Amino acid sequence: MSLKLNVEFDLNLSLCCGQVFRCKRQGDWWYCISGDKIFKIRQTSSKYLEFEGVDAGFVTGFFGLNDDLEEIERSVNKDPYIAAALKQFRGLRLIRQDPWECLASFICATYKNIVAIEQTLFKISQNHGEKRFFDGQTFWLFPSAEKLAMASVHDLEKCGLGYRAKYLQATAKRVYNEQVDLERFKHLSYVDAKKRLFEFPGVGLKVADCVLLFSLGKMEAFPVDVWVKRILVNNYAKCFSQDFVEKLGRHKSLSNGEYEKLCLFAQNYFGVYAGYAQEYLYHYERSRKC
């Protein structure tokens, strides 16, 4: 199937920038797994997508093609620094992931780099997920909450999870036992959904914001990880008291109070699409380092 785009979109950029961990490039095709969907997709020109395994409606939703990117760029374009990021990565869109997979993924992601996260999620899927065949290749769906609730902590540790294994297992048990429907969180406010996510073991403010932004459509969510903290300290220091900036420099991890202060600043400064600003800034900072 194919889709003619009448909006700005860069498929490679959107899949490369660390939002999703289970999409792999083979030649000019991307093979993606999300929920119970396995599909391949490529962009043959700036205005043309080809894909197999899903329909145009799914592609439109998954890749955020209905987001008004022009309006979003105007809205968050507050200073020369973000302007440079917006210009360099035009067409980067927020992907709408499966909420359970996203929640589990970011519990696994704490204190890991992206390559390590991808490896861990692959092992979890291979060891506990359903095996599928697509386009002559073998894939594994990400395991359901029920599957992971039934797995032992020891089995999960073997996936490279380390100390995170018990958190993932405990969260899977809660989701399964209480029959939590994460899709319903989409209809809650940002603050209420964040409170609910915060209740899960292994989920702090940062993981909650990632789930809100990458799977629940809360575009005001502004995850503050080590990279974003660096960006704020190095480029937005004038927006905070010198005292506060020095305090941030003294220790590596953020207290919840410091996190909330940075997060609230960004939401006030960048506005309702702060999450888009975060994604552009994050990718900009990482690309400059590599």
Add this chain to the structure above:
DNA sequence: TCCTAGCCTTTACC
């Protein structure tokens, strides 16, 4: 109530 220090595994890259 809020903050801090110390701890938690694994992996990749230097």
Add this chain to the structure above:
DNA sequence: AGGTAAAGGCTAG
């Protein structure tokens, strides 16, 4: 080879 950094969270004090 040893050290460091990595899309952090939990607990004690």
